[in-house]
Amino acid sequence: MASNSSVPPHIVIVGGGFGGLAAAQGLAHAPVEVLLIDRTNHHLFQPLLYQVATAALSPGDIAWPLRTAVRGQQNVRVVMDKVEAVDRATRRVIVTNGPAIPFDTLILAPGSRPAYFGHDEWAAHAPGLKTLSDALTLRERLLLAFENADRRARFAAAQPLTFVIVGGGPTGVELAGALAEIGRNAMVPDFPALRWDEVRILLVEGGERILPGFSPALSSQATIALQRMGVTVLLKTQVREVRDSGVMVGDRFIEPASVIWAAGNRASPLTQGLGCPLDSSGRVRVQADLSIPGDPWIFVIGDAAHCTGKDERPLPGLAPVAMQQGRYVAEVIRNRQAPGQRAPFVYADRGQLATIGRAKAVAELGPLRFSGLPAWLLWCVVHVFFLISLRNRFRVMSEWIWYYLTFKPGARLIYDGGERHSRSGGQP
Amino acid sequence: MASNSSVPPHIVIVGGGFGGLAAAQGLAHAPVEVLLIDRTNHHLFQPLLYQVATAALSPGDIAWPLRTAVRGQQNVRVVMDKVEAVDRATRRVIVTNGPAIPFDTLILAPGSRPAYFGHDEWAAHAPGLKTLSDALTLRERLLLAFENADRRARFAAAQPLTFVIVGGGPTGVELAGALAEIGRNAMVPDFPALRWDEVRILLVEGGERILPGFSPALSSQATIALQRMGVTVLLKTQVREVRDSGVMVGDRFIEPASVIWAAGNRASPLTQGLGCPLDSSGRVRVQADLSIPGDPWIFVIGDAAHCTGKDERPLPGLAPVAMQQGRYVAEVIRNRQAPGQRAPFVYADRGQLATIGRAKAVAELGPLRFSGLPAWLLWCVVHVFFLISLRNRFRVMSEWIWYYLTFKPGARLIYDGGERHSRSGGQP
Structure with missing residues (x-):
């Protein structure tokens, strides 16, 4: 986190799903400035999405404006835009509709897309x-x-x-x-x-x-x-x-x-430009602290992260995993933990x-x-x-x-x- | 109503808005077969549509599947299709996605569209x-x-x-x-x-x-x-x-x-092919019994009808007008009233x-x-x-x-x- 003590560090979060929103909320009282970027204007409760698809619920029942979700948090701003790429060299996020957005710390939570096995x-x-x-x-x-x-x-x-x-x-x-x-x-x-x-x-x-x-x-x-x-x-x-x-x-x-x-799912294409090792589903093979190899202040969480659990198998793409990861990363940032000081992320599997x-x-x-x-x-x-x-x-x-x-x-x-x-x- | 007494007459209703749905419901116990055609699959409570446009309500709050609305009525069938034209000569309604639909009696309730004064x-x-x-x-x-x-x-x-x-x-x-x-x-x-x-x-x-x-x-x-x-x-x-x-x-x-x-509004373009006198907004100048001149078994109701009230001004495009007209026409059909027997339609203005x-x-x-x-x-x-x-x-x-x-x-x-x-x- 390249910051001097007078200017609050800029945290950019990409994606307002379970992971990204949990990270933003976890930074509520930290002396940082958070920018939450999502291509839509809402947080979506994806586990019930199938009920919208089968006409049992309405879209408005399972989605909620992101700006309203973080309205009470003074240090969070929301930007509705599509992230095209991450420029690691200049530490900026490239978006479709505005100038590039600089960051000190980046939390990537862009989720996944359906995968068609090459078709x-x-x-x-x-x-x-x-x-x-x-x-x-x-x-x-x-x-x-x-x-x-x-x-x-x-x-x-x-x-x-x-x-x-x-x-x-x-x-x-x-x-x-x-x-x-x-x-x-x-x-x-x-x-x-x-x-x-x-x-x-x-x-x-x-x-x-x-x-x-x-x-x-x-x-x-x-x-x-x-x-x-x-x-x-x-x-x-x-x-x-x-x-x-x-x-x-x-x-x-x-x-x-x-x-x-x-x-099947495949991680967001954003992961491909990072220059990190990916698994066969395009997920970033993150380290024990969810950062990417070689950059302790870029984190990947949620469906786009390949994070191994106890049995060396990757954690499933579930809301609780993403939320716990978001909270973990927020705590690392809040405490300004150097890479050596961080306890590894452990998923508490509640079933x-x-x-x-x-x-x-x-x-x-x-x-x-x-x-x-x-x-x-x-x-x-x-x-x-x-x-x-x-x-x-x-x-x-x-x-x-x-x-x-x-x-x-x-x-x-x-x-x-x-x-x-x-x-x-x-x-x- | 060109029908012999053994075959139930075919009533076709075009439009499942307030007028069309009221007509269908008014024919509930009549010995007729009703076909209700709408280009969408739902009845829309248009008076609250502005609340959907301003994000106060969800679409599902003010709309209801037409098939479900008439599910209890044995003599009504619903067809989701777009009506392209009315062929008065052969007494058929031309639709986009199927063969032409014959009718004995036609109730046109196709509504209106925004009008841009020639722009x-x-x-x-x-x-x-x-x-x-x-x-x-x-x-x-x-x-x-x-x-x-x-x-x-x-x-x-x-x-x-x-x-x-x-x-x-x-x-x-x-x-x-x-x-x-x-x-x-x-x-x-x-x-x-x-x-x-x-x-x-x-x-x-x-x-x-x-x-x-x-x-x-x-x-x-x-x-x-x-x-x-x-x-x-x-x-x-x-x-x-x-x-x-x-x-x-x-x-x-x-x-x-x-x-x-x-x-401003303009009646559905369907009215133009009828060969009837229209007003400047494209509405059909209906007779006192809401039928078109020269055809006592084709009715036009709702926003597409120019129906004069007591003061010779056309009735406004309101839900109560359309609903009362739908019920009136249903009663005329239910009682098989010949043109000479019909009392004129009178709008009961409740404010x-x-x-x-x-x-x-x-x-x-x-x-x-x-x-x-x-x-x-x-x-x-x-x-x-x-x-x-x-x-x-x-x-x-x-x-x-x-x-x-x-x-x-x-x-x-x-x-x-x-x-x-x-x-x-x-x-x-």
């Missing part, structure tokens, strides 16, 4: 789920798929309506479960020409089981729960091709199909949860493993507890109660007649 | 407010205007941030008031580089007073209330030019400025309301005229009462209470980093 051309037909914009695109596609199936059923022979979700991790499982619930309970009753047994939801996983981060017993409980809800779970199956008209699953070409990509549907979830808290209603209630409490504002907590809770009672989610909106997507959508 | 090129720089998509575009522009002003204030000399609202009718007044409130109470506190006295809100009206539909006393009360909130009201002033860089108001060119168009801000509104109920808190409370009750679903009533009410208490509206979201609009936006 970026699939992205147009199999959108991923990282931003509100992604979720709204996906929502409109899913709703339009029902409208188009209804049209086909009225004017031609009925064809099954197929959704293919690629990737059996928590996001894929949550999307499949939510889609099955919304499809059966909210959508099909609105489309007299469609029957529920004509709607197919395929969850495709390349590995031996879904939710590989959980214990095998919970994986199979989740599989059974999904199957009971009408989801077809395909294991050890590869997606070989995604086109506008359909998708090649194993050696079957399924057409038409709406494809959602939840199979993991994945929800499948109403009253269905799996939980793994250390030695404790359980599923069903207790896991689901815990999941609800944890997620509402972590939502950033009281207002959003209230709105999400009331929306869930409403949905639980009525099965009529209100967010099923196609904004502009679907003209943007009806031509490019998977189901013509 | 359609202004539309790109001065968006109007008719659809959810419009409201989201407007919201993103307003929020980005603050972000851009903040950027200018950091890197260059501060310039005033100017919003110009064209048109002093209820929509213009409501937008100006809401913008002043959100600007002062929610936005400026989030932008340390901006001062409230550098934000200018201009309400430009060509006529002698704002709210010309109300009594002169209420007009001047509304003017005073707006001025106290920081809005500059310009009367007898024309907007002569709208460009990307700014706007010519009277003989002053204001730059940069974000311009919102609330100055009008316009809101200016928190605890500020004007009301005119027959001889009763009042303003301030009582008018505002009445406005709240009426608007929540008319919202289509219990869920939305609850959400809008809770959102208002939250906003009233905290001044932190949660819908201030820019979805995709504003990349779509930052180039075309009014404030570069």
Whole structure:
């Protein structure tokens, strides 16, 4: 931290997700000036993004303006801009819409993007789920798929309506479960020409089981729960091709199909310009104190960091990891710890949860493993507890109660007649 | 209604707004088959659309899927499609995405669009407010205007941030008031580089007073209330030019400025192909029974109809007018009234309301005229009462209470980093 004692050091944080925001909040009372840069104007509660994509929640329920989140903090300013690159030589961050921004200390928390295993051309037909914009695109596609199936059923022979979700991790499982619930309970009753047994939801996983981060017993409980809800779970199956008209699953070409990509992530391209060792997912191999090799005042946290845990495996891309990392880095900066003085970052793993549907979830808290209603209630409490504002907590809770009672989610909106997507959508 | 008694007559309704939905619901128990066509999938509570545009409410709070709205009605089917034309000769409606749809009876309720007095090129720089998509575009522009002003204030000399609202009718007044409130109470506190006295809100009206539909006393009360909130009201002033860089108001060119168009409406272009007499706003001059001249089984209702009231002036484009017309037409059809048997449509005018801000509104109920808190409370009750679903009533009410208490509206979201609009936006 190249600073003399009279001028407060300039801390630049790139990304207002869980890690970046936790770092900014951790520096609340430090004698530093913090600039928080994000390409959107809001913090997003990503763990519930799949509910926006499946029309159960509205964007405003799970996002909150970043400026409002740090309004009470005198030493933080927010800049909405896109970061193009980090210039390590001059210690500046290059942004799209203004002069370069100098820093003494940099915290990079730019997150990750969907990864298509070298097939970026699939992205147009199999959108991923990282931003509100992604979720709204996906929502409109899913709703339009029902409208188009209804049209086909009225004017031609009925064809099954197929959704293919690629990737059996928590996001894929949550999307499949939510889609099955919304499809059966909210959508099909609105489309007299469609029957529920004509709607197919395929969850495709390349590995031996879904939710590989959980214990095998919970994986199979989740599989059974999904199957009971009408989801077809395909294991050890590869997606070989995604086109506008359909998708090649194993050696079957399924057409038409709406494809959602939840199979893998790649760190933000920002990491590539740093000149640091990266792993195969583009994540920076950070040191024990989360700094990059050779520069103790540039930190990388969250999904863009490859940070090894006790068993030498990289920590998962979860909100608690990013938040703990943000708080750790804030403390290092607050105490102006020289590299030699820093205790290594240790992730306090409080367990993991994945929800499948109403009253269905799996939980793994250390030695404790359980599923069903207790896991689901815990999941609800944890997620509402972590939502950033009281207002959003209230709105999400009331929306869930409403949905639980009525099965009529209100967010099923196609904004502009679907003209943007009806031509490019998977189901013509 | 060219039908024999064994086949139920086919009623086609174009437009799922207040008029079209009321007509569909009015035909609930009639022995007819109803097809409701809309280019979106939702009914929109347009009177609160300005609150979505000013980030006070979310889209999902004021819209509701049409299919869900008529789910309980066995004789109604919903089609999401765009109606291109009405073929009177073959009695069919031409749609974009399917074969033509035949009808025995047609109810046209396609609404209106912003009108630019022959300057359609202004539309790109001065968006109007008719659809959810419009409201989201407007919201993103307003929020980005603050972000851009903040950027200018950091890197260059501060310039005033100017919003110009064209048109002093209820929509213009409501937008100006809401913008002043959100600007002062929610936005400026989030932008340390901006001062409230550098934000200018201009309400430009060509006529002698704002709210010309109300009594002169209420007009001047509304003017005073707006001025106290920081809005500059310009009367007898024309907007002569709208460009990307700014706007010519009277003989002053204001730059940069974000311009919102609330100055006038034109009926949907669908009316032009009917071969009927239209008024200067493109509205069909309907007969006393709301049918078109020469065809007793084609009706036009709502904003697209020129229907004269007691004083020979056309009825205003208000939700109650459209709803009463929809119910009237449904009754004519239900009773299979021949043209000679029909009593003319009479609008039961229950008064009008316009809101200016928190605890500020004007009301005119027959001889009763009042303003301030009582008018505002009445406005709240009426608007929540008319919202289509219990869920939305609850959400809008809770959102208002939250906003009233905290001044932190949660819908201030820019979805995709504003990349779509930052180039075309009014404030570069």
